[in-house]
Amino acid sequence: MRKYVRLTAILILCGWLSSLRAQTDFKSWAGTPPMGWNSWDAYGPTITEPEVKANADYMASHLKASGWQYIVVDIRWYVSNDKAGGYNQTDPIYNLDKYGRYIPAVNRFPSAKDGKGFKALADYIHAKGLKFGIHIMRGVPKEAVAKKMPIKGTSYTADQIYSPERQCEWLKDNYTIDSTAAGAQAYYNSILELYASWGVDFIKVDDLSRPYHQAEIEMIRKAIDKTGRPIVFSTSPGETPISAAINVGQNANMWRMVDDVWDTWPHITHLMKVAEQWYPYIKPGNWPDCDMIPLGRISIRGERGADRMTRLTKDEQYSLMSFFLIFRSPLMFGGDLPSLDTFTSGLLTNKAALKMHKEGTQVKELYQKDGRLAVTSINSKTGERYLALFNISDSVKPLTLSVSLADLGLKKATLTNIWTGRKEGKIIKTIQVSLAPHACKLYSLQ
Structure with a gap:
């Protein structure tokens, strides 16, 4: 009887483990x-x-x-x-x-x-x-x-x-x-x-x-x-x-x-x-x-x-x-x-953009208000920071967006435009850009 109970318990456990594995393997x-x-x-x-x-x-x-x-x-x-x-x-x-x-x-x-x-x-x-x-x-x-x-x-x-x-x-x-x-x-x-x-x-x-x-x-x-x-x-x-x-x-x-x-x-x-x-x-x-x-x-x-x-x-x-x-x-x-x-x-x-998409982690929104949106993530392999800034306003005038390096966990960084590959200089305290309506900037910070 004990052998039967043990065998039943083993079968139930195996079934449970198999089910659990299927639930996570996908x-x-x-x-x-x-x-x-x-x-x-x-x-x-x-x-x-x-x-x-x-x-x-x-x-x-x-x-x-x-x-x-x-x-x-x-x-x-x-x-x-x-x-x-x-x-x-x-x-x-x-x-x-x-x-x-x-x-x-x-x-x-x-x-x-x-x-x-x-x-x-x-x-x-x-x-x-x-x-x-x-x-x-x-x-x-x-x-x-x-x-x-x-x-x-x-x-x-x-x-x-x-x-x-x-x-x-x-x-x-x-x-x-x-x-x-x-x-x-x-x-x-x-x-x-x-x-x-x-x-x-x-x-x-x-x-x-x-x-x-x-x-x-x-x-x-x-x-x-x-x-x-x-x-x-x-x-x-x-x-x-x-x-x-x-x-x-x-x-x-x-x-x-x-x-x-x-x-x-x-x-x-x-x-x-x-x-x-x-x-x-x-x-x-x-x-x-x-x-x-x-x-x-x-x-x-x-x-x-x-x-x-x-x-x-x-x-x-x-x-x-x-x-x-x-x-x-x-x-x-x-x-x-x-x-x-x-x-x-x-x-x-675009290789740099697809690398961000594939290797990014800790994706989070910094803010979305007054027609402005800022989103950031971190490369899981290199520690490289990413930052996307958007003018989502329907105003006909440009908007200024800013993000402090402190909000990104950085003290200084070199800014690279991901879409163009162009380096846009070294930043000490704050990233600040003027964006036309519906425009954006996508940056790598190292």
Whole structure:
């Protein structure tokens, strides 16, 4: 009897340790903020396989050496007849397998024929030394529920695990999964098993953060861990409630702080304000997410406006990139990579800026008031200090911003402009700059 009790205790302990290891191991999959490209800003829900490959080709040739690695296919890759400029809500042609799981639309992704899914496309991307990601909506497809499709590996059907409550307000493809229903976890297990078999490295799950769907987030975490594949987990869209900070950090690698960020200045200043509460949660494996980078050529077939180069001025683009970089947000570029211009390319490949993004630590806001914002961090390897100063005012006049060296823990320093590489002199007491509206300075202090 004692041997049985001891054996039971050992098995319970092993199970607990395995569970604990799974809960922490996933953070090592994104030890630094993920960097990649996402199809949403340029192509909305209409991206095709040749376009994905063209962006992957460009990244492999021009950006991979700078640390960019993820290629992410965004929303509704499973719909054959979707349109740009608004979701086709009335008559979507869905593509599902026999277990009620979405599969790619073959007319848009020809290599998915014969049930291959995204395996061939993922192989193509992996062969270039890159990683592959997809977007999904939380929940179970309404079509799977209506047809009572079976859940793989169980005797349950999709109509037994759904709830019409808290359905996504802006896209009605899916129902909520009732976490208390038998078969609920098995369904999430089945779709993550499918994605892992394709070679998916990154999954962006939409309609999780606002409102916060804790039960489904936890089921997705368990399903990813069960696959044994290191799939980075991103929740979307914002605003993730700060009250959920601990839970989301226990389950996801990155989470959105705001709704979609587009190429308008108010989107950027709103993001900077919301980010104030998230600085303490920036850490390896857990990244508060500023959303995609709406620069370069966007909205080719997108959701906000016509095909265009970003509407942000060059000063505003520097400000956006400086904030994303010093904040250590994941970087998901939204513009069409083959259309990339020299200026935008320079923003994405600046070695000093990317070093700060990768190696920064102790990120904190010094102040945000009267149209002025100051953010600092410290290089974890060299001890180098970083400082970003922003004029976020809508005033037409320049503003003066200042930060004392004492506030940075320094007695003296040499100031280097990170974007230009130009040394701007030695500072003894105070850094003081005059900035035009929406402009910034990004400094290294040594």
